[in-house]
Amino acid sequence: MKIKILCFSLAIFLLSCTGSPELHFRDVEEGKRILLGESIDLTIEGLPTNIDSIQYYIDNEIFNVKNGADGLVVNPDELKMGQHTTSALVFLNAGKRLRVFATFTIVPPPAKQFRYDVVNKFPHDSTAYTQGLQIEDGILYETTGIKGASTLRTVDLKSGKVTRSKKIGDSYFGEGMTFVGDSIYVLTYRENTCFVFDKHSFGLIKTFNYDQPREGWGLTYDGTKLIKTDGSNVLYFIDPKTFRVTHTIPVFDDKGPITQLNELEYINGKVYANIYQEDYIVVINPLNGVVESKINLIGIYDHKPENNELNGIAYNKQDSTLYVTGKMWPYLFEIKPQVL
Numbered sequence: 001m002k003i004k005i006l007c008f009s010l011a012i013f014l015l016s017c018t019g020s021p022e023l024h025f026r027d028v029e030e031g032k033r034i035l036l037g038e039s040i041d042l043t044i045e046g047l048p049t050n051i052d053s054i055q056y057y058i059d060n061e062i063f064n065v066k067n068g069a070d071g072l073v074v075n076p077d078e079l080k081m082g083q084h085t086t087s088a089l090v091f092l093n094a095g096k097r098l099r100v101f102a103t104f105t106i107v108p109p110p111a112k113q114f115r116y117d118v119v120n121k122f123p124h125d126s127t128a129y130t131q132g133l134q135i136e137d138g139i140l141y142e143t144t145g146i147k148g149a150s151t152l153r154t155v156d157l158k159s160g161k162v163t164r165s166k167k168i169g170d171s172y173f174g175e176g177m178t179f180v181g182d183s184i185y186v187l188t189y190r191e192n193t194c195f196v197f198d199k200h201s202f203g204l205i206k207t208f209n210y211d212q213p214r215e216g217w218g219l220t221y222d223g224t225k226l227i228k229t230d231g232s233n234v235l236y237f238i239d240p241k242t243f244r245v246t247h248t249i250p251v252f253d254d255k256g257p258i259t260q261l262n263e264l265e266y267i268n269g270k271v272y273a274n275i276y277q278e279d280y281i282v283v284i285n286p287l288n289g290v291v292e293s294k295i296n297l298i299g300i301y302d303h304k305p306e307n308n309e310l311n312g313i314a315y316n317k318q319d320s321t322l323y324v325t326g327k328m329w330p331y332l333f334e335i336k337p338q339v340l
Helices: none
Strands: 005-009 033-035 051-058 061-067 082-092 097-107 112-123 130-136 139-144 151-155 162-167 174-180 183-188 193-198 204-209 219-221 226-228 234-238 245-250 261-267 270-275 280-284 291-296 310-316 321-326 331-339
Touching: 130 261, 130 321, 139 174, 151 174, 174 226, 174 261, 183 219, 261 310, 270 310, 280 310
Parallel strands: 112 291, 130 174, 130 310, 174 219, 219 261
Antiparallel strands: 005 033, 005 097, 051 061, 051 082, 082 097, 112 331, 130 139, 139 151, 151 162, 174 183, 183 193, 193 204, 219 226, 226 234, 234 245, 261 270, 270 280, 280 291, 310 321, 321 331
């Protein structure tokens, strides 16, 4: 069971209740942190005796109805990470109503921390503004950005030599990419366009336009849905046939939302993500948005602080090896994460 923490910030007040005692939720106090597995008791204390029923709301929708003064125990595993509101509408036999409000944020516990060991270091094109990186059938594929220089290419892993390249278009800023069968999906930054190319010929198969989210950053595929980022803390799950968003998952660690999610790789049921302008990778549970671990890559390459950041994660399923690089880095690193 994954442990999550609830951070509650409460603002409680009454409606239509002159002279009533102060109401409060039994198990919730200002700033209290509650681990999942420790049930959250939203029973209201301080109620008068003439209770008819209580309606409980979460995010403005009825969550449960209890007769009399019966309480409510909530399992936060049913909710997404992030901020929520809850309220209780108390109906009295005399026709009066009391109301209790609260806001809370669901965040996970601290992520496991990993360092890295460099297993191998290979040459990499230092002019490549790397945006997407993936190994498919033993071949390294890469997309590069910057308008007028955006490409889809194959690269010889050991020599770093570009073996095939296709310009995406002078008016497009290339971003992340992924494979769906024999098709390569390539995002663009602010042009609201996703290109689909044949992986064998690099011929254009079709294009998709998208309005939500408007920006394209990272892209990966979980075997059923595309997973896309736009620089926020949200993972967008997309139907690869229609490019319509089916659902979203906000991403959080124990300190709050993890924004600037960038290049992605789907590895053994988890989403690995670069963070824009940061030298670490977060490993996300795509079912709930929890950052379960972080790989600290500070010091792997001494790069400029801006527009030269770590960006590019590739996983070779054939031998379970992990590769990383960055924008205009002269090296591609094979790494092995190690628990701190």
